[in-house]
Amino acid sequence: MNGKSKQNVAKLRKAIENINPGYAINLMEVCGTHTMTIARSGIRDMLPQNVRLLSGPGCPVCVTSAGDIDKAIEYSKIPGAVLATFGDMIRVPGSRYSLSQARARGSDVRVVYSVYEALKIAESNPDRSVIFESIGFETTAPSVADAIIRAKENGIDNFYVLCLNKTVPRVLRVLSSSDEVRINGFILPGHVSAIIGVRPYRFLASEYGINGIISGFDTEDVLLTIAGLLKHIRDGEAVIENQYSRVVREDGNTAALSLLYGVFEPCDTAWRGIGTIPGSGLKIKDEYGSYDAEKRFGISVTDTHEPRGCRCGDVLRGIIDPQDCPLFGKSCTPDRPVGPCMVSSEGSCGIWYRERKAL
Ligand code: SF4
Numbered sequence: 627m628n629g630k631s632k633q634n635v636a637k638l639r640k641a642i643e644n645i646n647p648g649y650a651i652n653l654m655e656v657c658g659t660h661t662m663t664i665a666r667s668g669i670r671d672m673l674p675q676n677v678r679l680l681s682g683p684g685c686p687v688c689v690t691s692a693g694d695i696d697k698a699i700e701y702s703k704i705p706g707a708v709l710a711t712f713g714d715m716i717r718v719p720g721s722r723y724s725l726s727q728a729r730a731r732g733s734d735v736r737v738v739y740s741v742y743e744a745l746k747i748a749e750s751n752p753d754r755s756v757i758f759e760s761i762g763f764e765t766t767a768p769s770v771a772d773a774i775i776r777a778k779e780n781g782i783d784n785f786y787v788l789c790l791n792k793t794v795p796r797v798l799r800v801l802s803s804s805d806e807v808r809i810n811g812f813i814l815p816g817h818v819s820a821i822i823g824v825r826p827y828r829f830l831a832s833e834y835g836i837n838g839i840i841s842g843f844d845t846e847d848v849l850l851t852i853a854g855l856l857k858h859i860r861d862g863e864a865v866i867e868n869q870y871s872r873v874v875r876e877d878g879n880t881a882a883l884s885l886l887y888g889v890f891e892p893c894d895t896a897w898r899g900i901g902t903i904p905g906s907g908l909k910i911k912d913e914y915g916s917y918d919a920e921k922r923f924g925i926s927v928t929d930t931h932e933p934r935g936c937r938c939g940d941v942l943r944g945i946i947d948p949q950d951c952p953l954f955g956k957s958c959t960p961d962r963p964v965g966p967c968m969v970s971s972e973g974s975c976g977i978w979y980r981e982r983k984a985l
Pocket of ligand 1: 935936937938939941948951952953954955958959963964965966967968969975
């Protein structure tokens with residue numbers, strides 16, 4: 627941080643102290659990158675004791691249910707199939723084991739950096755069924771839609787998508803209406819908002835009286851957002867603001883949205899530790915149904931369960947902090963993770979563990 631940034635941070639800390647209403651306040655971030663900024667910049671330690679920051683369901687790896695991991699493992703066992711997945715996903719334990727362990731047992735599981743790499747594998751291996759395990763929020767779904775369109779245009783008929791993507795606004799509704807934790811304000815995700823815009827969050831203020839500010843990712847951005855949220859809370863207001871206006875527009879990225887909803891449509895989906903949320907997932911439209919792994923292979927799984935003792939669901943709902951999980955740092959570490967929140971680079975348990983080690 628340069629001298630100017632340090633001065634700005636000091637000013638923002640002072641502003642937060644002055645604005646602080648004094649009573650217990652819970653603010654939740656729903657973006658793994660914000661979780662990282664908060665931990666790395668020591669923002670928790672800069673805040674008054676009555677202001678608690680909760681890490682919500684903002685890490686796509688962490689919110690993928692054990693049942694969906696089990697499903698991906700079953701798809702990897704299809705004779706002749708290649709299961710392409712992102713790096714963090716391969717180590718996430720399902721009900722019994724992980725994709726990494728499935729690979730050790732003979733499945734052809736490959737780590738890719740983008741959906742386009744999976745498409746390339748399909749193009750180069752026309753005799754293999756290449757299944758891309760697609761996770762992520764509105765940020766990544768447009769590129770998956772684009773890859774499906776490209777597959778269709780180029781006659782690549784051995785490329786399939788196991789679509790586990792999720793959308794953010796509906797999980798915010800579930801959290802807002804829950805009486806488990808009273809959330810006073812949301813630090814809204816910058817990347818997702820760049821796609822969906824500001825409008826889809828307005829219900830938080832109008833229906834639930836909860837403030838939300840779309841935030842950038844620097845320390846100053848996050849502190850500015852926290853100061854803004856505290857001011858609105860102190861003044862008894864409920865508003866949705868866009869502090870990240872250098873990137874986020876009111877209506878989002880309309881080209882990306884039309885790509886996304888040209889290929890996908892909403893469906894019900896299961897969130898780890900939260901349950902099934904109607905309309906919060908994405909499924910491939912019938913028009914592109916021949917690229918839908920579920921339609922092509924129709925594999926379902928039963929008897930799925932979260933790893934024993936893992937409290938990722940409570941972490942993702944803001945009920946506990948990672949270090950309150952009895953397994954944190956003991957039987958669950960980044961080298962030997964029990965739950966996804968310890969695996970992912972954006973998972974709050976892993977971030978808390980690494981930052982604690984760095985102290
Ligand atoms: S510490 Fe490990 S077991 Fe506990 S909630 Fe986090 S990921 Fe799950």
